[in-house]
Amino acid sequence: MSAPTPWGAWLEEYDTASYQLSRKAGWDAFVNAAPRPRFEVLTRAEMRALDEDTLADYNEARRVWNANPPTIKTQQLTRAFQVLEQVMASGRRDGDKLRGSAVVDAEPGLGKTTIATRFAREVHRRGYRRHGPFTDDGSQRLPVAFVPLAAGVTLKGLNQQILKFYDHPAAERANNRTQLTSLAVDCVTTCATRLVVIDDLHFIDFRHKNGIEVSNHLKSLANALPVTFLYVGVNLMAKRFFDEGMDGEQAVYAQMSRRATRCPVTPFSIDNDAGARAWTDLLSTLERHLILADGEPGMLVAQAKELHRRTQGRIASLTNLIDRAAYLAIASGTESINAEILESALTDNAAHRLAGTA
Template identity: 45%
Template sequence: MTAPSGATLDDAVPSRKEGWIALADAIARTPPDRLDMTALGRLSEQARADYDRQRRIWHANIGPLRTPQMADIHEDLWDILDSNAHDGDKVKGAAAIDAFPGLGKTTIALTFAREFHRREVAAFGRYTADGHEHLPVCRVGLGANTTIKALNQAILTFYGHPSAGRYSSSTTAQLAAQALDCIVSCRTRLVVVDDVHFLDVRSRDGLEVSNHLKWLANEFPVTFLFVGVSLRERGLMSEGMTSSEQAMAQTARRWTRLTLHPFRIADDTSRAAWRALLLGIERNLVLARLQPGVVADELSGYLFARTTGHIGSLMTLINRGAQRAVRRGEETLSVELLDTVKIDEGAENARAPLQAALDSGRLTPQARSLRAPAHAGS
C-alpha cells in the first residue's frame, strides 16, 4: 500500500486515528519493474541503489494475500457486523479471532477493519452530520497488566482525546463516559481489541477488565472484535468461572469464536490451497533470475517443512530470503540460500519431522494432477 499525500506508512500506528486513517486510505503499492540481469547491469550506481531500495520496501510489504482462511473469517465477520445493525437498545454480539501465533489473525482482523472503514466512509462521508470526524473503526491493543483505566485511556488515545494522558485527573467512570462520547460522536461501529490474551481473568485486574469489556459491549453501540491467543484456554470465554458455571457464562453466549489453522498438505484440496498461496507469493517477487515455478513447485515441500504451514513464518522467510538474494546478487530463491536465513524458533524446532516425512514420501506437497506420471510397469 502507498500512503495518501502527507502521510507515511512506515511510522503509521493503527492505535491512533491518524495512523489508522493512513493505513485505511492507503492505495495499493505498485511493484518495481522486473528487470533481467542484463537490464540490471545497465543501471548506474545511483539507479541501482534506488531500484534495490524500492525492492526492499516491496518485498517487506508483500500482501496481505487473500488466503482461504482470510476469506472464511471475513465472511463470518461480515455476517456478525451486518447483523448487528439493529437499534442501539439491543446488545450486539462480539467476535473473537482465537488462534496460535503466526497464523495471520491480526492481519486478517485489520484487513477486514480496513474494508469496513472504506465501506462506511464511502456510504456516509468523512464527517458526521454534526461535523465530527467519521471514524468507523477504533483499534486498541492491550498490554500486560492492563487495568480498566488503562483500557479506557487506550480508547481515548486512539481518538486523540486530552484525557488520554497518563496524568489525567479523570476518574475511571469519567474516562469510560468520555470514550463513549468519542465513539458516538465519530460514528464508530467497530472496535478492534488486539492482544486480548494479555488479560489474566484469574487475577483481580484481569477479571475486572474482562467485566469492563463486557460492560462496554453492553453500553456502546459498536461491534467488538477481539484478537488473541488461546482465549478459550485462558478462561476468557468463560470469564474464569468453574466448569459447572461455564455453560451459563455471558461472554461465551455473546462472543462468536473464529479460529485459524495452518496450511496443510494432507490431501489434494489442502495441497492446492498451499500451491495457490505460493503462486501468489511468486508473482510478487521482483528478482531478476527467478523462474516461474521455482517457489510454487520446486521449493514447495522445502517451504512447508521450514514454516510448518504457518503464514507468518512463511512470509518472514520469503521476505528475508528475497532481501538476501538481492544483496548477494543471486537474484533468485534456492534451498541453499534459504538455508542461510534464520526465522522464528517455533518453525525451526518443528522442521525436522516434517522434512523427514517429505523425504520418505509419506508426505507430498503436490496434488495428484501435478505429480509426474508413474513409469510403465512401476
Template identity: 45%
Template sequence: MTSPALQPDPGSLALSRKEDFKAFVDAPRRSRPEALDRNTLRALTAPERAAYDRSRRQWHANLGPIRTPQLAHLHEDLWDIVDSNLQDGDQAKGAVAVDAFPGLGKTTAVLAFAREFHRREIAEHGPFTAQGHERWPVCRVGLTGNTGMKDLNRAMLEFFGHPGRQTSTATQLGLQALDCVLSCEVRLLILDDLHFLKWRRTSGIEVSNHLKWIANEFPVTLLKVGVGLADKGLFSEGEALGETVLAQTGRRTTRLDMPPFTIDTEKGRRQWRQLLLALEQRIVLTDAYPGMLADDLSDYLFTRSTGHIGSLMTLVNRGCQRAQRTGIERLTRDLLDQVRNDEAAEQARRELEYAFRAGKATSRPHGARTPT
C-alpha cells in the same frame, strides 16, 4: 490533497492512533517494481540502482496480505456478524473473538477487514457525521499484560487524542470514551492482543465486566484478537472462581479461527500450491522463474514454515533480501538454508524433514511438476 512528500512513512505508523490508522486505510496500493533482466540491471547508474534496490526491499518486506482461503473465510464470517449487528440501541450486539496460534496471520487479516469496513462506511456515509464530527468507523486498541479497566479506557481515548486521557478517573475515562464513540459513530472496536490479560486475576475480571458494559452501552461490534482465548477462560461456563463472571462473554461472543495450511489432503495440497503461486507472482528478482516456489521449493518451504503463513512470509521476505543483496537474484534451497526463521518454525521443522525424506509426506498435489 497531501503531497507525496508529506505522506507519513508506512513503516512508522502506530495503528492505535486515529491519524495513523487513517493513513493505513487511505494508503494507495503499493506499486510492484519492474522486474529487470541482468543486462538492464547492470546498465543502471549507481543512484538508479540504489533507488531500485530500495524499492525492492520495501516491496518484499510488504508482500501481503494474500487472500488465502483462511483469510477469505474469516472475512466472510466477519461481514456476516458486523452487517447483522444493526440492532437498535436497546439491544446488545454480538461480539467476535479471533482466536488462533501465533504466525497464522490473524492480526493481518483483521486489519485488512478493518480497512475494507472503514472504506465502505466512509463511502456510504461520508467523512463527517450529521453533527459535523469526524466519522471513525473503526477504533483499534492494543492491550498489554498490565491492562486494567482504566488503562483500557485511556487506550480508547488515546486513539482519539482526547485531552482528558491523562487526568480523568476510570469512570470519567469510560464516559469520555463513550462520548467519542457516539460522536464519531464508531461501529467496530478492535481489541488486539487480548491474551495479554490475566483473565483469572482481579484486573482480568474487571476488564471482562467492563467489556460487557461496552457491549451494552456502545453501539459497536467488539472484535477481540488473541492467542488461546478459550484456554484462558474467555468462553467458560464453569463454576470455578471467575468463570461464572466470564460466562456471559461466551454466550455473546462468536469464536473464529485462522487454521494453518495442511498437506494431508489433496485439497490442502492444492491450497498450499495456490499460495506459493500467488507469492511467486509478487517476487521481484532478476532470475526468478515460474515454479521457483510452487514446484522446486514446495516441500522445503512447508518444512521451514510448518504451514504457518507468518513463518512462510518471514522466510520468503528474508530470502528475497539476501538474494538481492548477494546478487544471486533467485530463491534456492542453498540460499534459504542460510536464512534464519522464527524459533517456533525452526524447532518444528525436524519432524517434518524426516517425513519428507522418508517419502511419508508431500506438499505437491497430483499433477504438479516434479522439482528439478
C-alpha cells in the same frame, strides 16, 4: 542535490510506512493508503548498465517492494471474513439492543491481526462511502476504532488506550474510572464508531482480579455502546476468555460465551489435496510478487514441501522466511530463491525449533 533516480523517486513516495494503527491519524493513513505501484523487473544486463547509486536505489526499492506482498485472500482470511460479516449483520440492530461480538482466536503468527485490520479497513471504507467523512453533527466519522492491548493491561489502561485512539486530550489526565468510561463512551458515540477491534486480548489474565475487572468492563462497554466488538488474541478458548475464567457449572453463567462468535484460524496443512493446493496457491501468489532478475515462476512452488517443513504452514513464519530469502537473493547476486538460498535464510525461533523435529 541531483535529481532522484526513478527508484529514488519511488522510494520517496512508497518507502516503508510506519502506521501507528492505535491512533486515529495512523489508522486513517492505513485505511487510505494507495497500494504501491509495481515497477519493471530489470534483467541482469540492464542492472549492469546502471551506475552505482542508481543500482543502490533500484535494490533498495525492490527490498521494500519484496517485503510488502499484498494481503492475500487465503482460505483462512476468506472464511474469517464470512464469519465477521455475519456477526456484523446484528450490528444493524437498533441501538437499544445488544450486538454480538466476534473473536478471532488462534495460535501465534497465523494472520489474526491481518484478518482483523483488513476487515476493519473494509468496514471503515464502507462507512465513509455510505455516510461521508462527517457525522450529522459535524464530527469526524470513525467507523472503526483499533485498540491493541499491552501486557498486564488494567481497566484504566484499557480506557486510556481507547481515548488515545480518538486523540482525546484527557487520555493521560483523567484518573477516575467512571470518568474515563464515560469519556470513552462519548468518543465512540460522537464519532459514530460501529466496530471496535481489541487486539492482543490474551494480555488479559481472565483468572486474575485485574483481568476479571477488564473483562467485566468490556461487557459493560458492549452494553453501553452501539458497536460490534471484534476481539483478537492467542488461544483465548484455552485461556477461558469465553467462560470468563470460571470453572465447571459456574461457566454456564458466563455471558461472553453466549454473546461472542468464535472465528478460529488454522495453519496450512498439506496432508490432503485441497490443503496442498491452497499452500501452492499461496506460494505462487508470493513468488509472482517478488522482483528478482531470475525469479522464475514456480521457484517457490517447487519447494513447497520444504517451505512447509520450515514454517509448519504458518503464514507469519513463511513471509518472514521469504523476505529474508529475497534479501539474500539480491545481496548474493543469485537473483532467484533456490534451495541453497532458502537454506541460508533464517526463520523465527519457533519455526526453526519445530522444523528441527519434523
